[in-house]
Amino acid sequence: RESFSEKLRVPESLTFDDVLLRPMESRVEPDDADVSTRVSTNVELNIPILSAAMDTVTTSDMAIGMAREGGLGVLHRNMTVDEMVEEIGRIKRADELVIARDDVVTASPDQTVSEVDTMMERAGVSGAPVVDDDDTVLGIISGTDIRPYLEVGESDAVREAMTDEVITAGEDVTAREALELMYDYKIERVPIVDEENRLVGLVTMQGILQRREHENAARDDDGSLLCGVAVGPFDEERAVAADEAGADVLFIDCAHAHNLNVIDAARAIKENVDADVVVGNVGTREAAEAVVDFADGIKVGIGPGSICTTRVVSGSGMPQISAVAEVADVAAPEGVPVIADGGIRYSGDAIKAVAAGADAVMLGSYFAGTDEAPGRVITMNGKKYKQYRGMGSVGAMKSGGGDRYLKEAEEDEEFVPEGVEAATPYKGSLASELHQLVGGMQSGMGYVGAVTIPAFKEKSQFVRVSAAGQTEGHPHDVMITDEAPNYSPDE
Numbered sequence: 001r002e003s004f005s006e007k008l009r010v011p012e013s014l015t016f017d018d019v020l021l022r023p024m025e026s027r028v029e030p031d032d033a034d035v036s037t038r039v040s041t042n043v044e045l046n047i048p049i050l051s052a053a054m055d056t057v058t059t060s061d062m063a064i065g066m067a068r069e070g071g072l073g074v075l076h077r078n079m080t081v082d083e084m085v086e087e088i089g090r091i092k093r094a095d096e097l098v099i100a101r102d103d104v105v106t107a108s109p110d111q112t113v114s115e116v117d118t119m120m121e122r123a124g125v126s127g128a129p130v131v132d133d134d135d136t137v138l139g140i141i142s143g144t145d146i147r148p149y150l151e152v153g154e155s156d157a158v159r160e161a162m163t164d165e166v167i168t169a170g171e172d173v174t175a176r177e178a179l180e181l182m183y184d185y186k187i188e189r190v191p192i193v194d195e196e197n198r199l200v201g202l203v204t205m206q207g208i209l210q211r212r213e214h215e216n217a218a219r220d221d222d223g224s225l226l227c228g229v230a231v232g233p234f235d236e237e238r239a240v241a242a243d244e245a246g247a248d249v250l251f252i253d254c255a256h257a258h259n260l261n262v263i264d265a266a267r268a269i270k271e272n273v274d275a276d277v278v279v280g281n282v283g284t285r286e287a288a289e290a291v292v293d294f295a296d297g298i299k300v301g302i303g304p305g306s307i308c309t310t311r312v313v314s315g316s317g318m319p320q321i322s323a324v325a326e327v328a329d330v331a332a333p334e335g336v337p338v339i340a341d342g343g344i345r346y347s348g349d350a351i352k353a354v355a356a357g358a359d360a361v362m363l364g365s366y367f368a369g370t371d372e373a374p375g376r377v378i379t380m381n382g383k384k385y386k387q388y389r390g391m392g393s394v395g396a397m398k399s400g401g402g403d404r405y406l407k408e409a410e411e412d413e414e415f416v417p418e419g420v421e422a423a424t425p426y427k428g429s430l431a432s433e434l435h436q437l438v439g440g441m442q443s444g445m446g447y448v449g450a451v452t453i454p455a456f457k458e459k460s461q462f463v464r465v466s467a468a469g470q471t472e473g474h475p476h477d478v479m480i481t482d483e484a485p486n487y488s489p490d491e
């Protein structure tokens with residue numbers, strides 16, 4: 001073996017603040033930079049951004065918001081398999097034009113209005129066709145029909161409350177015709193029926209408008225929004241259920257995917273599902289070599305996250321820019337996309353990760369303060385915050401995901417956490433955060449003179465930054481008077 005002192009002759013590993021992109025000759029205007037990319041073998045995105053699989057970041061609301069803007073939300077896994085299937089259904093149903101019969105939430109005439117109210121709320125819909133046992137459409141019921149009954153505390157049968165003169169359309173209806181019916185009759189949903197008046201689908205106003213509004217959305221071949229799902233490496237049941245429910249990409253969610261048992265389990269999952277399988281997290285060339293033959297994507301990040309304590313708790317980790325570059329050296333020649341996960345505070349960090357070889361980036365803290373993240377806004381000392389916690393924090397591990405850290409515990413005090421529970425400033429809408437993030441990345445492409453992500457990865461070069469250079473790079477010697485939308489003095 002090498003001597004111990006040999007061991008200290010170590011190669012330098014770098015992270016975001018250690019490097020900058022070298023400005024280069026360019027004719028590229030930032031707005032013209034095309035940020036579309038591939039996140040896994042078969043899945044393309046229109047922006048190279050993913051939201052983290054964390055229980056304070058990505059549930060269906062975040063995933064819908066991300067996909068509508070062209071990116072991908074990855075559902076966390078601190079929920080039951082049934083809850084996950086419901087969440088995937090919500091994402092897939094969100095922007096459909098004709099919702100297929102099996103996905104239409106329907107009521108029966110004999111249910112009570114309060115039962116239907118609860119059912120609609122759980123499914124995230126505001127109205128439902130009322131059908132009998134052989135699917136004949138009898139009426140339609142919406143929140144507006146139900147409210148008067150609930151307000152006086154009565155829970156009559158649906159047949160009393162429903163509207164029974166239903167405007168329906170045939171199977172060959174176009175979006176324009178459906179929209180005309182909606183305007184003419186001032187209605188928001190049109191059941192699609194066959195010749196015997198049996199329900200075969202549903203068109204909603206919301207569906208039509210949302211599809212028009214989100215031209216850049218990331219969609220599957222059927223036009224539904226793309227959906228990513230985190231699964232534990234040893235949870236094949238969840239993986240198969242997510243696959244069957246229509247998830248597009250499964251993310252094997254483990255803090256150390258270079259564990260050989262994890263790799264064996266991930267390989268088995270890959271063999272049993274149709275969805276793409278991204279394996280992570282890893283941080284070295286050797287780990288990438290161990291998974292590149294079967295992974296549809298490789299996710300990189302050992303301890304860079306804002307809420308991570310992996311590096312201080314375990315003494316192990318890899319500075320993120322070097323980790324991404326090592327993995328990309330192995331993955332890129334095989335055509336396997338690389339995702340840089342964690343540690344991104346600014347748009348500049350995100351585009352540096354791409355220069356280091358990433359095809360897309362995943363962020364947690366950046367999105368945890370938006371409206372689309374779960375949890376409510378709290379006020380402390382006059383400032384607004386939302387909760388943000390590591391999936392390796394005690395609180396999150398108690399809610400289910402301890403095996404991400406390959407640990408089990410019976411009692412709270414037995415947990416050895418690798419993350420903290422925190423608060424993050426409230427930020428408002430996801431769309432405006434993404435606008436800043438993507439716009440900043442496009443600026444980086446403009447400085448390098450590359451009009452596509454692959455060209456940028458090829459052409460970009462780094463310069464090394466000293467501590468003095470880092471100070472120079474932030475606002476200095478001034479007192480900031482107005483907060484910029486993409487730079488906070490607190491940071």
Ligand code: XMP
Nearest residue numbers: 052305306308310343364365390391392419
């Ligand atoms: P950011 O910096 O975007 O990082 O907030 C999000 C990523 O951090 C990872 N993650 C953790 N890592 N302990 C860790 O060491 C944790 O408790 C933890 N929770 C999340 C994860 O990869 C996420 O995408």
